Amino acid sequence: MASTIQKLIQAIQEIINGQIPQSTEIDPDDELGRLAEKFNEMVQVLAQREEQARQQSEKFRQLNRELIQSNQMQTEFLSDVSHELRTPLTAIKSFCDLLLMFGDDDPEVREEFLQNIVESCDRLVGLINELLDGSKIMAGKIEWDTTDIDLIEIIVNSIGVMKAMVKEKDLQIVTQLPIESIMLKGDRDRLIQVLQNLINNAVKFTSEGQITVGVEKLHHQVRVNVSDTGIGITSENHDLIFERFAQVTDPKSGKPPGTGLGLAICQQIIEYHGGKIWVESEGKDKGSTFVFTLPLFESEEPQ
Numbered sequence: 001m002a003s004t005i006q007k008l009i010q011a012i013q014e015i016i017n018g019q020i021p022q023s024t025e026i027d028p029d030d031e032l033g034r035l036a037e038k039f040n041e042m043v044q045v046l047a048q049r050e051e052q053a054r055q056q057s058e059k060f061r062q063l064n065r066e067l068i069q070s071n072q073m074q075t076e077f078l079s080d081v082s083h084e085l086r087t088p089l090t091a092i093k094s095f096c097d098l099l100l101m102f103g104d105d106d107p108e109v110r111e112e113f114l115q116n117i118v119e120s121c122d123r124l125v126g127l128i129n130e131l132l133d134g135s136k137i138m139a140g141k142i143e144w145d146t147t148d149i150d151l152i153e154i155i156v157n158s159i160g161v162m163k164a165m166v167k168e169k170d171l172q173i174v175t176q177l178p179i180e181s182i183m184l185k186g187d188r189d190r191l192i193q194v195l196q197n198l199i200n201n202a203v204k205f206t207s208e209g210q211i212t213v214g215v216e217k218l219h220h221q222v223r224v225n226v227s228d229t230g231i232g233i234t235s236e237n238h239d240l241i242f243e244r245f246a247q248v249t250d251p252k253s254g255k256p257p258g259t260g261l262g263l264a265i266c267q268q269i270i271e272y273h274g275g276k277i278w279v280e281s282e283g284k285d286k287g288s289t290f291v292f293t294l295p296l297f298e299s300e301e302p303q
């Protein structure tokens with residue numbers, strides 16, 4: 001049978017080879033036994049340190065993967081934004097050139113060119129506002145204007161603004177709203193921005209079918225759903241799409257315009273109001289439902 005010294009030598013050799021040895025059998029009554037006991041303790045500490053180092057290095061690998069992904073998203077974002085800015089600018093330049101050439105010929109044509117210029121300017125302003133909002137979010141510098149608001153009124157208002165866009169794509173918009181008003185404390189314009197963003201996305205990513213906007217009043221909160229019958233979102237992207245710059249639409253299906261900032265801004269706004277926002281979708285071509293909750297303030301809670 002191997003002596004305690006032989007066992008210790010074998011265990012030390014295993015450590016040199018990069019392994020963690022099994023505990024060495026000891027006789028705690030003699031001096032050598034106590035040495036072996038200390039040796040076993042040391043091996044245990046070594047094993048714990050190795051495990052901590054493994055966890056740390058896994059953390060660093062994960063951080064590295066996230067950095068690479070965020071870098072990629074920012075590069076794509078820059079090229080998308082340049083493209084988004086160029087499209088309306090090119091349109092404005094072309095219609096101005098046409099106006100200079102043929103503007104005096106026919107008042108109707110002139111009117112049409114000017115209308116196109118105004119629409120392109122609106123798109124530019126919208127895009128620049130979204131970019132500015134995005135950078136305010138990064139710096140945590142959104143300014144809030146909190147008042148008493150009626151959620152149903154702002155939903156009806158937001159749907160009204162989006163109606164032309166819905167009609168243009170030949171989609172239906174259906175509402176499931178309670179008759180009575182739902183009072184909240186919140187930033188009216190920012191909540192309208194969330195609703196318009198969700199409806200705008202629903203229209204953008206749906207080629208046929210309907211958009212449904214529903215509201216459900218629960219005990220301490222209200223739940224708003226914006227559902228579509230569009231391209232859907234696979235489950236691995238459900239969290240990712242709320243990150244800045246994230247766009248997950250398959251480029252093969254022809255990527256609609258966008259910056260990947262809208263949902264990150266929506267999340268910031270909803271969380272500021274004490275609510276949550278998430279997406280439910282069974283996957284590709286199964287449609288999507290964006291849900292957000294907002295807390296109800298005391299006097300509106302059921303008695």
Ligand code: ADP
Nearest residue numbers: 201202205241247248249258259260261262263
């Ligand atoms: P943008 O629409 O400007 O790209 P968003 O932050 O609003 O930015 O959305 C991020 C991404 O989430 C979109 O690019 C798209 O890939 C996905 N997405 C958002 N809404 C929908 C939807 N209703 N259906 C399918 N995909 C969606």
